[in-house]
Amino acid sequence: MSQAPADSKTENHNPLWSSLVRNLSPYVPGQQTSDPEVIKLNTNESPFGPSPEVAKAISAVLTQEGAALRLYPEPESLKLRGAIATHHGLNEDQVFVGNGSDEVLAHIFAAFFKKDRPLFYPDITYSFYPVYAQLFGINARQIPLNAEFEIDPDAYRAPCDGIILANPNAPTGKLLPLDAIRKILSEHPHATVVIDEAYIDFGGVSAVELLPEFENLVITRTLSKSRALAGLRVGYALAAPSMIEALTRVKNSFNSYPLDRLAQAGAIASFEDEAYFAKRCQQVAGLRDALIVDLERLGFNVLPSAANFVMASHPAGAATLYEQLEQRKILVRHFNKPRLKDFLRITVGTEQNHKSLIEALEQILSELNQQA
Numbered sequence: 001m002s003q004a005p006a007d008s009k010t011e012n013h014n015p016l017w018s019s020l021v022r023n024l025s026p027y028v029p030g031q032q033t034s035d036p037e038v039i040k041l042n043t044n045e046s047p048f049g050p051s052p053e054v055a056k057a058i059s060a061v062l063t064q065e066g067a068a069l070r071l072y073p074e075p076e077s078l079k080l081r082g083a084i085a086t087h088h089g090l091n092e093d094q095v096f097v098g099n100g101s102d103e104v105l106a107h108i109f110a111a112f113f114k115k116d117r118p119l120f121y122p123d124i125t126y127s128f129y130p131v132y133a134q135l136f137g138i139n140a141r142q143i144p145l146n147a148e149f150e151i152d153p154d155a156y157r158a159p160c161d162g163i164i165l166a167n168p169n170a171p172t173g174k175l176l177p178l179d180a181i182r183k184i185l186s187e188h189p190h191a192t193v194v195i196d197e198a199y200i201d202f203g204g205v206s207a208v209e210l211l212p213e214f215e216n217l218v219i220t221r222t223l224s225k226s227r228a229l230a231g232l233r234v235g236y237a238l239a240a241p242s243m244i245e246a247l248t249r250v251k252n253s254f255n256s257y258p259l260d261r262l263a264q265a266g267a268i269a270s271f272e273d274e275a276y277f278a279k280r281c282q283q284v285a286g287l288r289d290a291l292i293v294d295l296e297r298l299g300f301n302v303l304p305s306a307a308n309f310v311m312a313s314h315p316a317g318a319a320t321l322y323e324q325l326e327q328r329k330i331l332v333r334h335f336n337k338p339r340l341k342d343f344l345r346i347t348v349g350t351e352q353n354h355k356s357l358i359e360a361l362e363q364i365l366s367e368l369n370q371q372a
């Protein structure tokens with residue numbers, strides 16, 4: 001089940017590689033597994049399926065419109081952008097879509113961050129940001145989270161050309177209030193400020209309402225978490241039309257058709273079933289809050305989370321608990337990095353997943369106590 005880090009596969013680098021490739025430290029995604037017995041709480045996917053309307057819409061493309069697959073998809077995803085715009089009360093020229101928000105973020109880095117002054121992001125945040133900074137040769141500076149693992153807006157005062165913040169932050173789950181985002185935007189009118197809202201649907205207030213005020217604001221979103229469509233690869237950005245135009249220029253210099261016909265149809269269906277979406281978001285938030293109570297009862301210190309995961313530390317040690325859980329076929333995430341090594345990141349699962357997790361932890365902690 002273990003996975004080698006991506007950059008350890010080739011010990012002797014191929015001389016055909018460019019120096020750029022030789023020096024890359026690629027992103028290492030969380031483990032995937034085909035073992036149905038594994039309880040997978042490691043990559044912040046939804047424990048529930050997507051709206052049943054998604055499968056119906058995809059089947060319709062495959063059957064009624066079967067012949068359509070021989071044709072390229074609509075390159076600008078206009079209908080999907082319209083559905084997203086309606087959901088947010090925006091116009092479709094304020095929406096850009098891509099193959100997962102990872103791709104949208106890549107285009108953002110290329111379009112806005114390769115400038116003279118640095119790009120700022122927290123020392124603890126989504127680990128794709130430093131990877132893109134390296135890939136695109138961007139001058140980036142990490143700004144430490146404070147002792148409470150919070151983003152301190154005052155620490156972002158220095159001159160810069162870009163700021164990217166995940167809100168809620170990952171992997172901490174902590175939410176930055178809208179006032180703090182407004183302050184950062186006002187203090188940096190000439191920098192592009194990106195708010196990555198991959199997890200905002202689980203309890204945060206979106207920065208969408210700041211869009212009319214700030215032309216330098218770009219918000220990214222994904223269908224992978226709250227819409228349970230990680231397998232479909234759809235993400236999007238919301239911004240002023242001129243900022244969307246910049247992203248479209250980059251897209252059309254890279255891949256004109258990032259979203260295939262099935263992804264466009266499935267994503268539209270998800271946005272057309274708002275009731276299902278709202279119900280599932282609420283359910284995940286409720287499960288998260290119940291999980292926090294159970295973990296605290298077992299002696300965990302859990303950071304307040306507005307996301308679909310929690311960060312939790314325990315005196316027994318995160319590395320030990322991670323290994324013991326893995327032996328019991330329960331996958332969580334452990335980041336062996338300074339400031340994070342004492343924590344486990346646990347994705348919210350079903351009620352049954354949580355029951356199994358808590359029982360396993362009770363057993364592990366009692367065994368460790370006996371050995372002590």
Ligand SMILES: Cc1ncc(COP(=O)(O)O)c(C=O)c1O
Nearest residue numbers: 100101102126166198222224235
């Ligand atoms: C903060 C953050 N942003 C973006 C992404 C990427 O999501 P997507 O599946 O849309 O590429 C993730 C995925 O885990 C994430 O944690």
